[in-house]
Amino acid sequence: MAKKASKSRPKAKSTKKKNPLRISKQNKIILGSLLILFSIALFFSFVSFYFTWEHDQSLLSEFKDRNEEAKNLLNKFGASISHFFVYKGFGISTLIIPFLLCLSGIYMFLGLNKKGLLNKWIWGLLFLIWFSIAFGFFATESPLLGGLVGYEMNDFLQDYTGKIGVLLLLLFGLVFIMVRLFNLTPEGVAAYFKSKRNELSADFKNTKSDKGSDNPEEITKSGEDEEPVIIDTYTHKEEIPHLNKETDKKELEVTVPENLEEEQLAMEVEQIVEEPEEVDVLANKLVDDFGEFDPTLELGNYKFPTIDLLDAHGVTGGITINQEELEENKNKIVDTLKNYKIGIAQIKATIGPTVTLYEIVPEAGIRISKIKNLEDDIALSLAALGIRIIAPIPGKGTIGIEVPNKNATIVSMRSVIASSKFQKAEMELPIAFGKTISNETFVVDLAKMPHLLMAGATGQGKSVGLNAVLTSLLYKKHPAEVKFILVDPKKVELTLYNKIERHFLAKLPDSEEAIITDNTKVINTLNSLCIEMDNRYELLKLAMVRNLKEYNTKFKARKLNPNDGHKFLPYIVLVIDEFADLIMTAGKEVETPIARLAQLARAIGIHLIVATQRPSVNVITGIIKANFPARIAFRVTSKIDSRTILDAQGADQLIGRGDMLYTQGNDVTRIQCAFVDTPEVAKITEYIGSQRAYPEAHELPEYVGEDSGTSVDYDIADRDKMFREAAEVIVTAQQGSASLIQRKLKLGYNRAGRIIDQLEAAGIVGPFEGSKARQVLVTDLVALDQLLENEIK
Numbered sequence: 001m002a003k004k005a006s007k008s009r010p011k012a013k014s015t016k017k018k019n020p021l022r023i024s025k026q027n028k029i030i031l032g033s034l035l036i037l038f039s040i041a042l043f044f045s046f047v048s049f050y051f052t053w054e055h056d057q058s059l060l061s062e063f064k065d066r067n068e069e070a071k072n073l074l075n076k077f078g079a080s081i082s083h084f085f086v087y088k089g090f091g092i093s094t095l096i097i098p099f100l101l102c103l104s105g106i107y108m109f110l111g112l113n114k115k116g117l118l119n120k121w122i123w124g125l126l127f128l129i130w131f132s133i134a135f136g137f138f139a140t141e142s143p144l145l146g147g148l149v150g151y152e153m154n155d156f157l158q159d160y161t162g163k164i165g166v167l168l169l170l171l172f173g174l175v176f177i178m179v180r181l182f183n184l185t186p187e188g189v190a191a192y193f194k195s196k197r198n199e200l201s202a203d204f205k206n207t208k209s210d211k212g213s214d215n216p217e218e219i220t221k222s223g224e225d226e227e228p229v230i231i232d233t234y235t236h237k238e239e240i241p242h243l244n245k246e247t248d249k250k251e252l253e254v255t256v257p258e259n260l261e262e263e264q265l266a267m268e269v270e271q272i273v274e275e276p277e278e279v280d281v282l283a284n285k286l287v288d289d290f291g292e293f294d295p296t297l298e299l300g301n302y303k304f305p306t307i308d309l310l311d312a313h314g315v316t317g318g319i320t321i322n323q324e325e326l327e328e329n330k331n332k333i334v335d336t337l338k339n340y341k342i343g344i345a346q347i348k349a350t351i352g353p354t355v356t357l358y359e360i361v362p363e364a365g366i367r368i369s370k371i372k373n374l375e376d377d378i379a380l381s382l383a384a385l386g387i388r389i390i391a392p393i394p395g396k397g398t399i400g401i402e403v404p405n406k407n408a409t410i411v412s413m414r415s416v417i418a419s420s421k422f423q424k425a426e427m428e429l430p431i432a433f434g435k436t437i438s439n440e441t442f443v444v445d446l447a448k449m450p451h452l453l454m455a456g457a458t459g460q461g462k463s464v465g466l467n468a469v470l471t472s473l474l475y476k477k478h479p480a481e482v483k484f485i486l487v488d489p490k491k492v493e494l495t496l497y498n499k500i501e502r503h504f505l506a507k508l509p510d511s512e513e514a515i516i517t518d519n520t521k522v523i524n525t526l527n528s529l530c531i532e533m534d535n536r537y538e539l540l541k542l543a544m545v546r547n548l549k550e551y552n553t554k555f556k557a558r559k560l561n562p563n564d565g566h567k568f569l570p571y572i573v574l575v576i577d578e579f580a581d582l583i584m585t586a587g588k589e590v591e592t593p594i595a596r597l598a599q600l601a602r603a604i605g606i607h608l609i610v611a612t613q614r615p616s617v618n619v620i621t622g623i624i625k626a627n628f629p630a631r632i633a634f635r636v637t638s639k640i641d642s643r644t645i646l647d648a649q650g651a652d653q654l655i656g657r658g659d660m661l662y663t664q665g666n667d668v669t670r671i672q673c674a675f676v677d678t679p680e681v682a683k684i685t686e687y688i689g690s691q692r693a694y695p696e697a698h699e700l701p702e703y704v705g706e707d708s709g710t711s712v713d714y715d716i717a718d719r720d721k722m723f724r725e726a727a728e729v730i731v732t733a734q735q736g737s738a739s740l741i742q743r744k745l746k747l748g749y750n751r752a753g754r755i756i757d758q759l760e761a762a763g764i765v766g767p768f769e770g771s772k773a774r775q776v777l778v779t780d781l782v783a784l785d786q787l788l789e790n791e792i793k
């Protein structure tokens with residue numbers, strides 16, 4: 001055991017050494033070009049050495065004398081280096097060296113994977129040695145072919161094995177290279193010769209028949225013979241089934257695809273003849289004339305926030321590694337497990353910003369559950385909070401023990417936003433949450449989640465997490481592409497976003513504040529969102545597309561007419577901070593629309609982010625949980641809470657300050673949430689807020705609450721604002737249905753229903769008749785005018 005422990009020591013050290021060895025991209029380009037140029041110089045020196053060596057050899061000792069000049073293309077440098085490598089080295093096969101150097105230079109220059117290169121070097125050097133010995137053996141008269149090394153090696157080998165021995169060794173080397181490098185097998189060779197023989201015999205027959213054609217009698221015969229000869233060749237080829245498959249295939253591929261291509265071409269021509277649809281013609285013309293619709297045009301000068309608005313939080317280099325701490329923890333883990341008679345075959349550490357993952361491979365025959373049960377004992381022996389044991393790590397045959405670092409490194413929002421993973425993310429709504437345990441930036445697409453549930457005890461980083469989400473979107477999305485609805489019962493957390501109201505926020509038509517702090521308004525907003533959802537589905541149906549992305553693409557291509565009610569639809573992200581408070585005060589009234597939105601809104605670009613302090617089952621009800629597959633848990637106080645959020649324990653063992661677990665249904669990932677402080681958010685919102693904005697915040701559809709009408713239905717003064725328009729629609733159409741009002745006036749179902757009740761009370765439509773539309777009691781608009789005027793009198 002002790003042996004094993006000491007064995008793993010160098011491994012930990014190597015992780016430390018990795019960083020200084022890493023070469024930056026610029027340096028790689030410089031080094032790469034240097035290598036390429038050097039290899040060219042070597043090549044010219046070596047080649048010209050063969051023509052100039054006799055003259056230059058005498059000058060080698062006069063290297064320092066500036067008056068002396070060598071004939072080598074690279075003068076004395078070329079003469080000396082060639083003398084060393086070619087004459088004293090490996091002879092003509094030395095030319096492999098500049099080739100290998102040039103290749104390495106190209107790899108470095110282009111930043112290619114070094115694995116393949118190593119292979120080439122190994123083979124190159126083997127060739128170098130083999131050729132050198134071979135030339136040394138066969139061309140003893142010309143020492144420049146095999147070089148001194150070739151000669152000496154031959155001499156050495158011949159002293160022990162004799163000439164025949166060296167010959168056999170060379171032969172073995174040749175076989176080895178052929179088999180390993182060219183995959184040559186006896187069957188392959190035999191098949192090759194067989195096919196060659198067939199080709200030859202076919203050629204032979206052809207020439208024979210060509211010659212025979214001099215004879216008038218045989219002209220017809222040869223014509224008849226021609227085809228069978230060709231068929232014969234093919235049948236022969238097919239008879240070489242397994243061994244020479246590749247050559248066969250090639251020949252077959254050459255013939256078959258050619259025909260196919262011709263056929264495909266013909267088919268394409270036919271397709272072109274098809275008349276394009278009329279809508280497409282119009283759309284294409286519009287696109288030709290005006291270009292694609294650009295939703296960002298209205299705020300064409302909008303500037304995305306710059307990275308310098310974010311703070312590095314004092315973290316400049318990467319993670320600092322404390323070698324002693326690593327060793328200490330490793331020894332403690334090994335010792336603790338040893339006390340329980342659990343031997344470890346291997347141990348490996350991955351250092352993350354807040355925790356270090358020790359991956360262990362237990363010795364054969366040890367039960368995983370035994371290690372899992374020792375969680376508390378290991379935590380005790382390491383004297384640390386937040387130990388989490390993952391047994392086994394999914395997808396790996398190891399057991400993970402996560403141990404918090406003594407000095408956690410803050411993951412700044414700046415570093416994750418600047419990461420190429422986030423910058424290059426081709427996602428609809430990319431969110432950079434932070435960094436994983438292996439220090440990789442963790443970016444996910446909110447559009448794919450499609451809703452997110454966040455929970456964690458107070459002070460563990462929820463608000464910072466919400467800010468990280470919002471900041472990510474602000475850095476990636478134009479105001480035309482995404483709108484936020486912010487619900488903040490605590491009234492302090494999200495107020496900063498007020499500044500970007502007219503850029504990024506959406507609100508109800510009559511409300512003054514865009515950020516909702518009042519619980520009753522939340523209910524209206526949620527219902528309004530449900531109307532928006534219904535409206536969007538209606539638009540999607542008309543456009544015959546399945547989701548928002550397709551809809552917007554079609555709209556941008558000008559295939560949807562704005563006169564039919566089509567418009568560019570931004571994503572809507574609803575953020576609710578402190579959901580527990582809301583559900584306690586409003587109960588079913590919020591649960592129902594939230595569940596409805598969560599179930600249906602994914603396709604039409606409405607996404608919910610719900611955060612709560614209290615992850616108990618009466619807050620995160622079954623129906624909500626079922627519709628929020630993506631969940632984040634910050635530190636919670638009990639195992640039960642952890643189970644409620646994640647369906648697994650672990651969140652109770654986090655260390656707080658943004659340490660979080662993320663799951664999207666299957667495995668749980670531990671992430672250190674990126675830290676974005678309030679002053680940073682203030683700077684970003686200030687930056688955006690100071691730019692030209694839309695005249696108003698994005699308007700949500702109107703929703704009139706259930707209780708605002710019922711008792712006043714019969715009171716003329718309290719009739720719905722749209723009462724008159726609705727009456728006119730009904731009378732004109734002579735059809736008393738709520739859905740007609742809904743459609744024509746773009747109202748929600750509840751409101752249209754209430755207007756119908758008011759119309760009934762006014763005597764304009766008859767009573768409810770089950771599935772049939774109500775009877776319209778007023779015949780035309782003139783009669784309607786009269787009726788309403790009489791009412792006022």
Ligand SMILES: Nc1ncnc2c1ncn2[C@@H]1O[C@H](COP(=O)(O)OP(=O)(O)OP(=O)(O)O)[C@@H](O)[C@H]1O
Nearest residue numbers: 457458459460461462463464465657658673674675
């Ligand atoms: N990702 C992080 N990195 C470093 N420190 C953090 C991180 N997240 C939070 N913290 C620290 O924890 C403190 C509390 O965070 P935050 O305000 O987000 O907690 P909260 O869960 O929203 O609490 P509450 O529910 O009471 O509002 C922050 O002021 C900060 O010092």
